[in-house]
Amino acid sequence: MLSSFFLDACGREAAAVVGALDATAAPAVLGLSLPSPTIFAQYFVFAVLLGGIYGLVALGLTMIFGVMDVINFAHGALMVVAMYTVLVFSDATGLSPFFAIPFAVVLLFAFGVAIYRSTIAPIIDAPQENQLIVTFGVLLILVSGVEMIFGADPQQLGLNLGSLELSGVFVPRGQLYALVIALIALSGTWLFLQRTMLGRAIRGTADNRDGAQYVGIDVPRIDALTFGIGAALAGLAGGVIPLFQSFTPALGDQYLINAFVVVVLGGLGSFPGAFVGGLIIGFIQVFGQAYLGGSTYQIVIFLAFILVLLVKPEGLLGGSADE
Amino acid sequence: MSNALSRAVERYGAFRDEWYALPALVAVSLVVLAAMPFLRQLALFGVAPLGWLSLNMLIITLVWATTAQAWNIMSGYTGQFSFGHAAFFGLGAYTTIILTGTFGISPWVGMLLSSVIAAVYGLIIGALTFRYDLEGHYFALATLAFAELLRYVFTNVPQLGGASGFFRPLAREYADGPGLVAFQFTGDLPYYYLILGFLTVVTVVSLAINRSQLGYYLFAIREREQAAAAIGVPTYRYKLLAVAVSAFFTAWPGAFWAMYFNTIRPSTVFDLLVNVEILLPAIVGGVGTVLGPIVGSLIVIPVGEFVRQSFEIPGLNNAVYGAILIAIVLYSPKGVISWPSRFVDLLRARTDLLDDDAA
Numbered sequence: 001m002l003s004s005f006f007l008d009a010c011g012r013e014a015a016a017v018v019g020a021l022d023a024t025a026a027p028a029v030l031g032l033s034l035p036s037p038t039i040f041a042q043y044f045v046f047a048v049l050l051g052g053i054y055g056l057v058a059l060g061l062t063m064i065f066g067v068m069d070v071i072n073f074a075h076g077a078l079m080v081v082a083m084y085t086v087l088v089f090s091d092a093t094g095l096s097p098f099f100a101i102p103f104a105v106v107l108l109f110a111f112g113v114a115i116y117r118s119t120i121a122p123i124i125d126a127p128q129e130n131q132l133i134v135t136f137g138v139l140l141i142l143v144s145g146v147e148m149i150f151g152a153d154p155q156q157l158g159l160n161l162g163s164l165e166l167s168g169v170f171v172p173r174g175q176l177y178a179l180v181i182a183l184i185a186l187s188g189t190w191l192f193l194q195r196t197m198l199g200r201a202i203r204g205t206a207d208n209r210d211g212a213q214y215v216g217i218d219v220p221r222i223d224a225l226t227f228g229i230g231a232a233l234a235g236l237a238g239g240v241i242p243l244f245q246s247f248t249p250a251l252g253d254q255y256l257i258n259a260f261v262v263v264v265l266g267g268l269g270s271f272p273g274a275f276v277g278g279l280i281i282g283f284i285q286v287f288g289q290a291y292l293g294g295s296t297y298q299i300v301i302f303l304a305f306i307l308v309l310l311v312k313p314e315g316l317l318g319g320s321a322d323e
Numbered sequence: 324m325s326n327a328l329s330r331a332v333e334r335y336g337a338f339r340d341e342w343y344a345l346p347a348l349v350a351v352s353l354v355v356l357a358a359m360p361f362l363r364q365l366a367l368f369g370v371a372p373l374g375w376l377s378l379n380m381l382i383i384t385l386v387w388a389t390t391a392q393a394w395n396i397m398s399g400y401t402g403q404f405s406f407g408h409a410a411f412f413g414l415g416a417y418t419t420i421i422l423t424g425t426f427g428i429s430p431w432v433g434m435l436l437s438s439v440i441a442a443v444y445g446l447i448i449g450a451l452t453f454r455y456d457l458e459g460h461y462f463a464l465a466t467l468a469f470a471e472l473l474r475y476v477f478t479n480v481p482q483l484g485g486a487s488g489f490f491r492p493l494a495r496e497y498a499d500g501p502g503l504v505a506f507q508f509t510g511d512l513p514y515y516y517l518i519l520g521f522l523t524v525v526t527v528v529s530l531a532i533n534r535s536q537l538g539y540y541l542f543a544i545r546e547r548e549q550a551a552a553a554i555g556v557p558t559y560r561y562k563l564l565a566v567a568v569s570a571f572f573t574a575w576p577g578a579f580w581a582m583y584f585n586t587i588r589p590s591t592v593f594d595l596l597v598n599v600e601i602l603l604p605a606i607v608g609g610v611g612t613v614l615g616p617i618v619g620s621l622i623v624i625p626v627g628e629f630v631r632q633s634f635e636i637p638g639l640n641n642a643v644y645g646a647i648l649i650a651i652v653l654y655s656p657k658g659v660i661s662w663p664s665r666f667v668d669l670l671r672a673r674t675d676l677l678d679d680d681a682a
Contacts, residue, residue: 119649133648134648134652136648137646137648137649140599140641140648141641141642141645145638145642147637293479295475295478298475302469306451306469309452309455310454311455313455313457
């Protein structure tokens, strides 16, 4: 029973366990009264990997929020566009999906700038609800568009990356690569914000939009750039998901809702916060799936979310985009 | 400009400033809705312009009109933007069906109990979020979290139906058979007039609030909460009242939904999209107005349902909703309801200009 769980866990089914949506493997372990250290270590690894992916998903969302004070409901839909871009690119060129991911990132950057210019820029000073509604409209159009073209059935790349084994604990390669990419994206974006003039301008705009305008920063241009980078990060997050998980047009919504939780937990606009929040959600989800069954872990996630919203709405590591 | 047109414009301009203008327009639109099942069959020269409207579409339209009208009391009048009204809608549907199906209680009693439960849940949400001064994005996200929370509670508790939800019980299991007492009918027409009755009640409540001191308090809170508090409006208490009233009436169409369709599931009544469908008619028609939710629902829901039912393309209706949402917020944030007045003002300005030139 146990060994079958591990065998499953290192194959594609690991995606199902860690990838959020399926707890079929968990009941196999539920019968045990005490988890052995190996099982615990296995869950720990899964939780860290999933947490890293959540952190990556939340990165673009938190950046747009920190700089522009806009909640981008279309974030999950942009991820979906990236997933299908990777699928089409890989099918069309026959190249490894690792070439498709940068392509998706560049495409999504352009897409993000276009969305900003056509829908966000005209109402950037309107009440916050208006931006929420408009980005939700973009979500509906993008997800429906993908569904109309590709259908609602699950798609997959047909990769089998396998797993590494470290003293009895399996590390699925797909998730591991995704985590590495997430960390590279985090440090790359952080360096860009800290070490370049444009990055300084973005941080200045996040701090004080009016002040930034007074010292000569082209705030609308910074907004367009920020939205583009946010969309590109959504593209990166969406691009790595096919490495370890089958996907549908509806998958974006599931990631989006938890990404909101991650962003608020970590503090809106905070990069390290996104990863801390991601890890918290990753641990709740993996251990919740194993010990509570079903999707009960989502109840725990929302209770934690409401608690943080009420007690410390600025988040555990609250701050602006420059921290 | 022709004289007839300018006279009509003048007359409308005078009419809209009268105190009875709004009640009159509300009455007219409710009468038109009451005639709708017959209007749709009306043929002009052998062509029925509204023939594509099925009774089922009209019922769904009025369901979302009623939810939008209830949402409007909290979010339109008081300015507390809720993105989680699916919580109250779903509570209405689930409480009614559980009480009727499991305990054989009359659906009418079930509906009233469900609206009380929804109001209490609204009070809990309000008490927590207002106490901690959540505003803007944070408030919208918090309401969404409370709705999603319920979705997963109902999905994961087998006694509450689990992921597969409930079937509607047969009318003879708890009553003599289909009829008003059983809240179930054999055809669609009685359902239509029942939901129209719900819409009328909520609209009259909304109109009464709009014209009362309570309404002015709510508007003051929406416009500037601190100033309202400074002149002595107990803002916390009135915001709670608005949430409770809004939640109470959102549960009604939820109960109706459960008694009209064959099944309810967490994925149908608590879905993310339900939150949007509830506020969509109000946004399109005009937030914070009495007529807006009704007019908005008549524009947007039949179009979406028509697209969904006549083309075999899943998702197309959602794309249409998305496009309408974006267009309205970008180009006419006050909603369709503001168009006649904008038109009149535009024409008046042009007439004045012409008069000045002549002088």
